Amino acid sequence: RRTVFVGNVPVSMKKAELRAIFKVFGYVESIRLRSVGFKDPSVPRMVALSQKQFHDRRHSMNAYVVFVEEKAAEAALEANGHKVTAKVAKSSNKSSEEGGGMEEEEEDFFLRVDKASGTKKSVDNSKSIFVGNLPYDAQENDVRRHFQGCGDIINVRLIRDRRLNIGKGFGYVSFRTKSAATTARLLHETEFRGRKLRVFASTDKPKKPANAASPASMTSKKGRAADKNRKGFERRTKKRPRASSETIGPDRRPRFSGEYSSKKDIEARLKRKKKKQKHQQRKKIFLKNKSGQSSNKPRRRSNGGG
Numbered sequence: 001r002r003t004v005f006v007g008n009v010p011v012s013m014k015k016a017e018l019r020a021i022f023k024v025f026g027y028v029e030s031i032r033l034r035s036v037g038f039k040d041p042s043v044p045r046m047v048a049l050s051q052k053q054f055h056d057r058r059h060s061m062n063a064y065v066v067f068v069e070e071k072a073a074e075a076a077l078e079a080n081g082h083k084v085t086a087k088v089a090k091s092s093n094k095s096s097e098e099g100g101g102m103e104e105e106e107e108d109f110f111l112r113v114d115k116a117s118g119t120k121k122s123v124d125n126s127k128s129i130f131v132g133n134l135p136y137d138a139q140e141n142d143v144r145r146h147f148q149g150c151g152d153i154i155n156v157r158l159i160r161d162r163r164l165n166i167g168k169g170f171g172y173v174s175f176r177t178k179s180a181a182t183t184a185r186l187l188h189e190t191e192f193r194g195r196k197l198r199v200f201a202s203t204d205k206p207k208k209p210a211n212a213a214s215p216a217s218m219t220s221k222k223g224r225a226a227d228k229n230r231k232g233f234e235r236r237t238k239k240r241p242r243a244s245s246e247t248i249g250p251d252r253r254p255r256f257s258g259e260y261s262s263k264k265d266i267e268a269r270l271k272r273k274k275k276k277q278k279h280q281q282r283k284k285i286f287l288k289n290k291s292g293q294s295s296n297k298p299r300r301r302s303n304g305g306g
Contacts (some may be wrong), residue, residue, distance in 0.1 A: 037057075063237060064116055080114070084111060087104045144156050
């Protein structure tokens with residue numbers, strides 16, 4: 001409750017600069033930097049962070065700011081959308097002979113401040129949109145510029161891989177009003193860096209019907225196997241009707257497994273059982289007689305020499 005999440009933080013920003021932004025709300029206990037994109041994933045993160053071995057296409061990171069008092073963390077939520085200007089390394093269009101390479105340009109970053117943990121839902125789906133088919137190296141600022149003409153944007157959230165810290169190709173944009181979100185949906189299938197965006201209303205994930213086959217089951221072997229396992233699980237866990245005279249009828253009786261057998265099946269099962277019992281009795285008598293004969297048989301006397 002004393003911690004706030006800060007997203008879209010420039011990778012060039014230091015902890016002291018971030019502390020200066022949030023100290024106006026209360027005393028800051030600690031700051032943790034997370035979700036940093038590094039050039040070489042094999043290098044330990046602490047070493048890469050100290051040496052600033054950042055990825056050229058990853059310009060932002062996340063941070064957690066811990067306050068001493070809980071009310072300071074509540075007040076820090078007002079910093080959502082705070083603009084920060086930082087230098088970003090971008091590749092120039094010049095060739096290497098003309099002195100091209102990486103150039104530093106100033107760019108505006110809008111911080112996304114939210115509660116690190118809480119019971120209340122902080123996102124209003126009616127004022128948000130889902131954006132898919134994004135490039136994996138897309139930045140929050142690029143997506144903000146694409147939708148800024150629709151209305152006042154509260155924040156942009158791109159979903160990233162936890163280990164590599166690169167984008168997964170989709171994200172969410174939250175607006176100040178519902179009308180802005182409705183206008184943003186009109187940008188469906190518009191071009192963004194050579195890709196056609198998929199823009200839909202942001203809603204909770206709908207529950208899948210129990211008898212609906214998954215799309216993957218029609219296209220891949222793995223999906224078909226998963227669909228088969230799901231159907232088997234539903235068959236095993238299916239609730240069977242209770243045994244009663246109305247459900248099973250006069251000539252049907254329930255079994256322990258929940259299945260019902262007819263009177264003919266019961267008679268056949270009893271006949272097999274009696275036949276097995278008779279066979280066991282005959283076998284028992286035969287073994288008893290055999291042991292009795294061997295005990296009554298006289299022993300041979302050995303004729304010793306002498």
